[in-house]
Amino acid sequence: MAEGPHPPTESLDLDDARRRYHFALAPEDLDRLPFYSALLARLEGDDTALALLASVRAEQRNPMLVLAALQRAALLGHPVLAPIYDLVRHGVPTDPGVAADAVLEVVRRDPAVVGEQLWRSTQTNEPGRSAVLQAVVRDLVEPGQTMAVIDVGASAGINLFFDRFAVRARDDGDPLTLVCVDEGAVDRDAPLPSVGARVGIDPSPLDLGDDDDRLWLKACLWPEERRRHERFDAIVERYRTWPSTTLLEGGALERLEDALELSDDDDVRVVVNTWSAFYFSEPERRAYYEALRALGATSNVAWVSIESTLVAWPGLEEVTDEGHRGASQVVTARPGEAPVRWGWCHPHGRWVERLSRP
Ligand SMILES: C[S@@+](CC[C@H](N)C(=O)[O-])C[C@H]1O[C@@H](n2cnc3c(N)ncnc32)[C@H](O)[C@@H]1O
Numbered sequence: 001m002a003e004g005p006h007p008p009t010e011s012l013d014l015d016d017a018r019r020r021y022h023f024a025l026a027p028e029d030l031d032r033l034p035f036y037s038a039l040l041a042r043l044e045g046d047d048t049a050l051a052l053l054a055s056v057r058a059e060q061r062n063p064m065l066v067l068a069a070l071q072r073a074a075l076l077g078h079p080v081l082a083p084i085y086d087l088v089r090h091g092v093p094t095d096p097g098v099a100a101d102a103v104l105e106v107v108r109r110d111p112a113v114v115g116e117q118l119w120r121s122t123q124t125n126e127p128g129r130s131a132v133l134q135a136v137v138r139d140l141v142e143p144g145q146t147m148a149v150i151d152v153g154a155s156a157g158i159n160l161f162f163d164r165f166a167v168r169a170r171d172d173g174d175p176l177t178l179v180c181v182d183e184g185a186v187d188r189d190a191p192l193p194s195v196g197a198r199v200g201i202d203p204s205p206l207d208l209g210d211d212d213d214r215l216w217l218k219a220c221l222w223p224e225e226r227r228r229h230e231r232f233d234a235i236v237e238r239y240r241t242w243p244s245t246t247l248l249e250g251g252a253l254e255r256l257e258d259a260l261e262l263s264d265d266d267d268v269r270v271v272v273n274t275w276s277a278f279y280f281s282e283p284e285r286r287a288y289y290e291a292l293r294a295l296g297a298t299s300n301v302a303w304v305s306i307e308s309t310l311v312a313w314p315g316l317e318e319v320t321d322e323g324h325r326g327a328s329q330v331v332t333a334r335p336g337e338a339p340v341r342w343g344w345c346h347p348h349g350r351w352v353e354r355l356s357r358p
Pocket residue numbers: 121122123124125126127129152153154155156159201202203204250251252253273274275276277279280281284
């Protein structure tokens with residue numbers, strides 16, 4: 001939006017924007033996050049907020065982008081937003097409705113606070129998804145085999161360190177512990193495969209060492225989830241002591257071959273997309289799927305996809321059951337095998353459910 005004239009409001013699809021705000025959070029998150037729930041309800045009912053979201057380029061028309069723009073302004077010290085978000089982030093009891101009204105007033109009076117950031121992309125880099133990756137790779141890599149990880153849509157590449165995090169069912173006070181409740185036969189006791197190359201691909205890779213990139217990554221975290229902010233800060237402090245990674249700039253299809261070349265042929269090359277194929281265009285998604293099928297058929301390439309149910313992969317039936325509303329579906333393919341629905345998880349890896357094997 002900052003990169004061109006605003007389209008006239010009448011050409012915008014405000015009903016679509018309203019639906020997007022309405023369904024932005026899964027029911028379980030609406031209950032946990034009273035401030036974001038109240039704020040999304042206000043945004044959904046306001047024409048300025050609808051026009052802002054509707055004006056975003058189609059593949060990034062995600063309410064999280066608007067929410068991140070607001071939190072970014074707060075983190076930069078906006079006189080109205082900073083104190084509100086500060087209280088929310090620190091868990092100080094505040095009336096969520098009053099706080100949301102004050103934020104909406106900023107959007108109405110000064111839409112540029114949001115509008116000037118809408119050229120960015122939702123780039124939440126969620127380490128909680130590493131808990132799901134740990135559960136899944138044990139099924140894709142035989143004991144004793146080594147693997148490479150290729151994260152497509154890696155953002156800042158935090159999940160390239162997926163094996164560095166402890167995973168527990170309860171918070172043990174260490175910000176680097178991922179809290180994930182397992183359902184179904186998830187084996188966390190078996191050792192994880194050792195990891196060789198760690199390569200990420202992203203059209204705009206973020207750098208944990210860069211101030212503006214770090215600010216945006218923080219802005220993409222939900223303010224009511226203090227643990228996620230603490231985890232992010234702990235990762236920033238620690239990641240330089242972890243194994244080295246490579247981030248390649250470019251789209252999934254453009255850089256996949258380059259990424260594979262950086263890994264050892266003998267390793268199982270596990271190509272991963274977590275909440276990134278959601279942002280691909282339809283033709284790109286189809287071509288990516290076909291490329292992975294072809295690679296899996298002829299080489300040691302496995303696949304893990306953790307995406308919204310709105311990402312439909314050919315050959316996997318569409319899921320309509322209410323029980324999994326808001327959940328992410330986990331699809332895997334072992335080298336040489338067809339993709340299967342492995343299970344389900346919370347979009348940020350708060351729980352994982354492994355379906356029993358057929
Ligand atoms: C919501 S973030 C998820 C980041 C990371 N996968 C995670 O789970 O934490 C989506 C990422 O996908 C990237 N992305 C968008 N379009 C892409 C494309 N065509 N190819 C590769 N990555 C893409 C974005 O730049 C962004 O960093």
